[in-house]
Amino acid sequence: MQISQKYSLIYLITNLGLLFVYDLKTATEVYSTKISSVPILLTSEAFSVGGFYVVDTCGVVSLATVNESTIVSFVSRKLEFAAKLGNPSGAEDLVERFQELFAETSTKKKLNLR
Structure with missing residues (x-):
């Protein structure tokens, strides 16, 4: 590990x-x-x-290691999939916030989204 x-x-x-x-x-x-x-x-x-x-x-x-050029789209797809499953834990809000950060900030900040 x-x-x-x-x-x-x-x-x-x-x-x-x-x-x-x-x-x-x-x-x-x-x-x-x-x-x-x-x-x-x-x-x-x-x-x-x-x-x-x-x-x-x-x-x-x-x-x-992580491929920085593809991890953002990979995580975004996973979040969108969770939202489509009807995840009541705020997945849709998380997808929106992730997309906002994607447009304006660095990869490290996107990976630490909480």
Whole structure:
């Protein structure tokens, strides 16, 4: 498990090569995928990019991090989907606020929207 202070995300990497990404503040799953077809030996935080390094049993070292150019649209789609499900917890207001911040501020501020 690695924690990205840069993006306020928790990266949970299993030895089977599965990646689960959670929001640090709410523990809500943000993303999941398979990142390796071979077992993972170890991980280490990549402080400068807000991601992590992975070393697998074949000796391959990989770097994984957030793609800043696509995360805004990804989060926006997730929020809109929650609003369409009729989420009564204010998802529509959150989508509107996110869109406002998208138009005027930096990516880091958008990721810390609460």
